[in-house]
Amino acid sequence: MSAIVNALIAGRHRRLLRGVLWGAILAALLGLGYGFVHWQVRSFIRHDQRAELARINSIRTGVVDALRMLQRDATAVPCSRDFLAQMRRVAFLPDGLNEFLYAPGGRIECSTSQPSFEPPVLLAAPDIATTTSNDPSWRVDRDLASIGLAGVIGTIAQLGNFAVAIPPYTRYENESPWLHKELVSRGADGKVWSVAGDRGLFESLEAEKHPSLGAGLTTLTSSICDPAGPYCVASRANLFDWAKDWLPILSSTILLAALFAWVCANNIADWLARYWSFEARFTRGLNAQSIVVAYQPLVDLKTDDIVGVEVLARWRDVDGTLVAPNRFIDIVARSGRTGEFTQLVVDRAYAELSEHIGRDTPLEVSFNVFAPDFDSTDLLKIFVKFLGEPQRFRAAVELVENHDIDFESAQCTIEALAAAGVRTFIDDFGTGYSSIERVARLAVHGVKLDRSFAMSPPDSVMGRMLVQVIEIIKTTGRLIIVEGVETLARLNVLRATGLVDYVQGYVISRPLDINELTALLARGNAAWSIRPAAA
Ligand SMILES: Nc1nc2c(ncn2[C@@H]2O[C@@H]3COP(=O)(O)O[C@H]4[C@@H](O)[C@H](n5cnc6c(=O)[nH]c(N)nc65)O[C@@H]4COP(=O)(O)O[C@H]3[C@H]2O)c(=O)[nH]1
Incomplete structure (x- = not known):
């Protein structure tokens, strides 16, 4: 179990979690934004470079075409009026090249703007020499003052007797600073x-x-x-x-991303809190592996023997802690999975008891059932394994009365269960909806007095009512179980009434796991000294 899940379960560091989520989402958004910008700029660069090469190649093609055209069309006597006119015809073509030179052997004799050079201007050796007669040679970064273009540094391309002065390539000036x-x-x-x-x-x-x-x-x-x-x-x-360049747009985008991340972080944190809430964990994790049962011994006051156990459910949380039923019984009731839950408890108890308890120790095994499940057909199916071993186990049902109980059908269920050997007890008598009239009308085997009576101090109202309530119940002829007996003094009071059949409580034992129960049963009733010293 990771520390994060533990913290989520405990509900700790909620603010920290929101902060961390916010930071992580914002970082992811900024990362995505950065990746997008990176990709955009990279694409722009690629595109720009290809366009640049295409552009310069088209200029080069224009130069070569113009020089070839001159070779073909400038047929008059070199530097004559007709010759210059032929050169200018090419220079007027719309390709931006207009300073053509007649330069046989690298000596400029005339140009489109200068009918003659006296003495002829000598061009220095080319920087990029021609390799074929079809390709021009290139003189790069030359001062063009000598051909009348003072202050201009340019390139001269030469093919055969003709050359052209190419002005500097100024495209990159004033481009984006980035x-x-x-x-x-x-x-x-x-x-x-x-x-x-x-x-x-x-x-x-x-x-x-x-x-x-x-x-x-x-x-x-x-x-x-x-x-x-x-x-x-x-x-x-x-x-x-x-x-x-994009500062205003970028800062508003980052602000929006921060807000969006905050909303997402809150939603995720709320979802995580819900997902790891106890109710959600329990609903997800309720299964045969996570159900744990405890057994609380039931002692027959006439013999002081353990004659039965109440099976009490616990649930193993995802972090391994054992959860008491008061945290999840209501969730089970709300979820509508009451029958499935009881079945899990019964199956677990049967698996443990049948493996650990000897055949010579018959036990009444009592289960709490939800009032809506109080139906003989369903319950007999749930208890089928226990019913198959009547010499070892006697199943019993503890039912908390509530206003939804229908007397007629409850009575039928009690009778059908009794016929199958299952005894029914009214649980938590004295609280909620239970009344003496209901006990009298329902043919239950016994009544379990709510533990609040036995647990109350003797001089409290509940404490003083304990014996009276027992006497009233006894008038119905039902068996009486008193639970929540924590002290020997209280036990002696109960014993003295001569009316109590069974007792259950910490004075005998807390709820035990199966190994503890087996050990307790093995020690016999010497293990709990509940007889009055005089007895
Ligand atoms: N302080 C004190 N407590 C004592 C003493 N003797 C017994 N108890 C406690 O009293 C409760 C008796 O069970 P309950 O009245 O059926 O009350 C049960 C029952 O209503 C419900 N429950 C437990 N397991 C199941 C189950 O499998 N199905 C259903 N439907 N409800 C269950 O949860 C309630 C609470 O169960 P637990 O927490 O196990 O609490 C148990 C038990 O540990 C004592 O001397 N002193």
């Missing part, structure tokens, strides 16, 4: 040129060995390369910075 990106171009030798974005990010992620998506708790990093081209994109997102 997402850092770098677009790079890689040469065949693995050398990397930053095209745009945060210089060095790609190489630092490579050095950190982040070949693909890697994720920390607050930082997401990813770098991917285009398998078909020279470009790679590296991204690093900081979730704290991302959160700053």
Whole structure:
């Protein structure tokens, strides 16, 4: 049994439980939220990187197409008026490329904006040399002042005699502060040129060995390369910075999550309290294994012998403690499982008594039955095992009268039970609905005086009534059992009346388990000295 269940059963630490549940639910919700944001940002990064590669590839395709078009269409005498017009026709195509250069062997002789360069401008060796005649070579991060674009750093792509100046890629400027990106171009030798974005990010992620998506708790990093081209994109997102962008929405979401968690925690704590309440535990756990019985000896005052036992039910709780019947008898009565309960008690008692009590010790075994179950057909079925051994056991029924009892049918039941050898006693006489008139009208074998009479101090009202009540009952001719006899003095008073047939109470024995009962019976009536010293 875990400490948590013990605490739930005992109803301890309720506030702590609510707090812990609240914390756990809130943590789970925040965890889910975090996972969702993580996943969203990660998807965004992937999508963004693919879009970025597609975009840069389309620019590259545009460059290559334009250079090929120039090779095909610029057929006039190089740098002549017609030639420049042919170059400008290509430059006016809507692809954003407009500064074309005529640069045979890397010497710029003219461009779309400058009819001639005197002397020709010499282009330095390409950074990424062409591998096929169809592919341009690339000069990256070049100062374009020499071709008339002062203050501009750009890229020059060259295919054959033609080249094009590509302005800087400014897309990444002013992008979200939480997402850092770098677009790079890689040469065949693995050398990397930053095209745009945060210089060095790609190489630092490579050095950190982040070949693909890697994720920390607050930082997401990813770098991917285009398998078909020279470009790679590296991204690093900081979730704290991302959160700053969404602060108002995030804080209201966290507040709502905290409230929701509180409502859930309370509901769960209430449900747990109900689930582990005594009534729920008992209703769930009532079965043949959890029912325990105790036996309280019944002594015949004429012989001082134990002639019978009252079987008293107990219930083993899930934490192993033994629960007294006053906590669960009402629950059984409310649940409508009275017949099933009595059957469990009777079966348990029969199993124990038939195994431990010798055949030479006949016993009257008395059971409490619920008034609504007082029906001979049902009861004879319940007692069938005891009825099968009449030499060893005599079953008896103790019935607490209540206003629902129908005299006619109760009388029939008493007679049918008597015919089968089962005696009926009115239990707890003197309390509740029992009256002398009812005792007189019902053909019960005996009356059990409520223990409150014998247990009351002799000078109390109940104590003083004890002998009178016994005398009145005796006028009905019924047997009298007095229970709750706790002292020898009280026992002697009862014995002195000469009217009491049986006694039961702590002066003889408390309710015992089967081993204690067997030991008591083995010792015989020497085990309880209840005879007056003079006797
Ligand atoms: N202080 C004191 N108490 C004494 C003395 N002698 C006996 N008792 C207690 O008085 C109760 C006698 O049982 P009850 O009147 O049938 O009253 C029983 C009975 O009404 C009910 N009950 C117990 N077992 C069953 C059962 O199997 N079925 C039904 N329907 N009710 C049961 O629970 C009640 C309480 O049972 P228990 O707690 O076992 O309490 C028992 C017993 O332990 C004594 O000298 N001093």
